[in-house]
Amino acid sequence: MSPIEALDFVGVALFAATGALAASRKQLDVIGFLFLAAVTGIGGGTARDLMLGVPVFWVERPAHVLACAATAVLVYFTAHLLESRYRLLLWLDAMALAAYGVFGAYKGLAVTGSATVAVVMGVLTGTLGGIIRDVVAREPSVLLRQEIYVAAAALGAATFLLLDRAGLPLWVTAGGGFAAALILRGGTIRYG
Amino acid sequence: MSPIEALDFVGVALFAATGALAASRKQLDVIGFLFLAAVTGIGGGTARDLMLGVPVFWVERPAHVLACAATAVLVYFTAHLLESRYRLLLWLDAMALAAYGVFGAYKGLAVTGSATVAVVMGVLTGTLGGIIRDVVAREPSVLLRQEIYVAAAALGAATFLLLDRAGLPLWVTAGGGFAAALILRGGTIRYG
Amino acid sequence: MSPIEALDFVGVALFAATGALAASRKQLDVIGFLFLAAVTGIGGGTARDLMLGVPVFWVERPAHVLACAATAVLVYFTAHLLESRYRLLLWLDAMALAAYGVFGAYKGLAVTGSATVAVVMGVLTGTLGGIIRDVVAREPSVLLRQEIYVAAAALGAATFLLLDRAGLPLWVTAGGGFAAALILRGGTIRYG
Numbered sequence: 001m002s003p004i005e006a007l008d009f010v011g012v013a014l015f016a017a018t019g020a021l022a023a024s025r026k027q028l029d030v031i032g033f034l035f036l037a038a039v040t041g042i043g044g045g046t047a048r049d050l051m052l053g054v055p056v057f058w059v060e061r062p063a064h065v066l067a068c069a070a071t072a073v074l075v076y077f078t079a080h081l082l083e084s085r086y087r088l089l090l091w092l093d094a095m096a097l098a099a100y101g102v103f104g105a106y107k108g109l110a111v112t113g114s115a116t117v118a119v120v121m122g123v124l125t126g127t128l129g130g131i132i133r134d135v136v137a138r139e140p141s142v143l144l145r146q147e148i149y150v151a152a153a154a155l156g157a158a159t160f161l162l163l164d165r166a167g168l169p170l171w172v173t174a175g176g177g178f179a180a181a182l183i184l185r186g187g188t189i190r191y192g
Numbered sequence: 193m194s195p196i197e198a199l200d201f202v203g204v205a206l207f208a209a210t211g212a213l214a215a216s217r218k219q220l221d222v223i224g225f226l227f228l229a230a231v232t233g234i235g236g237g238t239a240r241d242l243m244l245g246v247p248v249f250w251v252e253r254p255a256h257v258l259a260c261a262a263t264a265v266l267v268y269f270t271a272h273l274l275e276s277r278y279r280l281l282l283w284l285d286a287m288a289l290a291a292y293g294v295f296g297a298y299k300g301l302a303v304t305g306s307a308t309v310a311v312v313m314g315v316l317t318g319t320l321g322g323i324i325r326d327v328v329a330r331e332p333s334v335l336l337r338q339e340i341y342v343a344a345a346a347l348g349a350a351t352f353l354l355l356d357r358a359g360l361p362l363w364v365t366a367g368g369g370f371a372a373a374l375i376l377r378g379g380t381i382r383y384g
Numbered sequence: 385m386s387p388i389e390a391l392d393f394v395g396v397a398l399f400a401a402t403g404a405l406a407a408s409r410k411q412l413d414v415i416g417f418l419f420l421a422a423v424t425g426i427g428g429g430t431a432r433d434l435m436l437g438v439p440v441f442w443v444e445r446p447a448h449v450l451a452c453a454a455t456a457v458l459v460y461f462t463a464h465l466l467e468s469r470y471r472l473l474l475w476l477d478a479m480a481l482a483a484y485g486v487f488g489a490y491k492g493l494a495v496t497g498s499a500t501v502a503v504v505m506g507v508l509t510g511t512l513g514g515i516i517r518d519v520v521a522r523e524p525s526v527l528l529r530q531e532i533y534v535a536a537a538a539l540g541a542a543t544f545l546l547l548d549r550a551g552l553p554l555w556v557t558a559g560g561g562f563a564a565a566l567i568l569r570g571g572t573i574r575y576g
Binding site: 053120123131135147148154 | 413416440443449
């Protein structure tokens with residue numbers, strides 16, 4: 001698995017975990033866990049692929065959906081053991097945002113060749129899962145709580161693009177973008 | 193009209209009727225009835241076709257939109273005669289969910305050949321119309337009220353797939369899936 | 385630039401401005417302005433192009449995204465000078481609705497040849513930007529406040545189609561549809 005494919009998988013699984021944690025906070029049953037994990041995990045990437053005019057990733061490779069389901073079941077049996085589900089949700093969400101912000105920029109650039117489109121795809125891909133989760137679960141939107149959310153996705157996408165233009169290998173560009181987004185977002189969770 | 197085409201038409205018209213009933217509960221005027229009936233009636237199927245990468249059904253055959261409009265006008269002139277608009281909305285919604293859950297699974301299987309994709313399409317198709325209706329009309333989401341909602345769509349889709357794998361004719365597979373979903377969802381309306 | 389291309393550009397920029405004004409009302413920072421301007425400005429047209437099965441306009445020509453960004457920055461530095469941001473938001477929204485209602489009908493007719501599809505595309509295109517803005521910014525939905533909103537988009541689309549069928553040149557059909565929608569919507573803002 002290439003570094004960029006790893007980011008894709010990590011993003012889907014982590015977003016699915018935040019959806020399941022939201023279901024846990026709402027005390028839904030296992031079906032609610034599965035549903036929120038699936039729409040949060042695959043929502044952002046679905047919008048990305050539709051807008052880019054490429055086949056939707058999980059329709060081509062349903063393993064992504066099964067990964068969401070496995071994550072939901074895992075969270076269902078363990079979430080009540082946690083001291084603070086909300087704090088874990090925020091950190092998983094930060095990592096998912098970083099992974100998907102970079103992967104969205106990578107795919108946007110690969111398909112269109114436009115840096116502008118790549119940044120917008122990174123931001124939409126990184127933030128949409130969380131927005132869908134918050135709208136469906138009727139939680140206060142992450143977006144309005146902290147605009148740094150959008151900024152972190154944009155920073156991750158832009159860092160990836162700059163490193164890519166410098167001709168660096170994929171594990172540096174993907175890793176650098178991921179780290180930049182996570183540091184900005186994580187800093188505001190930790191100290192904000 | 194084949195049994196499966198009937199399910200498509202029934203699903204669109206029933207979802208449109210629930211959208212119009214939501215408009216009635218909000219005391220909107222006839223334009224509000226038309227708008228909520230249309231977005232509820234065609235919303236789920238639109239998302240399904242986009243994700244499957246096939247032409248959107250009502251863009252190909254605009255008769256579906258006219259059916260939504262006719263349903264909206266019919267409800268506009270009769271809804272005030274009802275004793276309980278909300279109870280009727282729940283039952284029409286249950287039937288629409290059952291019809292569209294099965295039809296979504298049928299179309300997902302026909303296009304991709306994957307049972308996983310088929311179940312997810314059934315669930316999304318069956319529930320999305322109601323979610324859009326509740327978000328646009330600012331009603332409490334059907335989804336959070338009763339997770340059985342999602343479970344019924346999944347059961348209908350899975351029943352259809354199992355009967356289909358057993359090689360049964362389409363009117364048995366479609367009818368069986370529809371009945372399974374409706375019994376589960378209807379049971380919780382009646383006794384829940 | 386043809387009259388119809390002008391409507392496209394005007395619609396995107398005006399919707400972006402209403403998104404930025406909503407960000408100003410919520411006292412978001414500049415990132416919030418950029419995000420709300422972008423999703424409001426390009427949201428309706430994105431849905432239109434996906435449903436019509438044509439390439440998404442801003443993925444093909446990223447200049448539209450840059451126009452949203454420029455609008456957001458302009459509003460960021462000037463919105464606090466306004467006496468009533470909400471009144472300006474309503475009027476810009478009315479003009480954006482009129483422009484996009486007509487442009488959606490034009491593109492829907494050009495792609496499908498169906499007047500029914502054209503009217504629905506006009507209504508969805510004209511109203512969706514405002515709905516997305518209100519859902520993401522958690523404002524009371526424009527739609528439920530005044531159904532005239534939907535009616536104005538439908539009137540603009542229908543006027544365009546009637547004038548087009550009469551064989552009139554594009555600047556008359558586009559201008560006539562725009563004027564009809566704006567007069568109906570503006571009348572309810574002014575006297576409603």
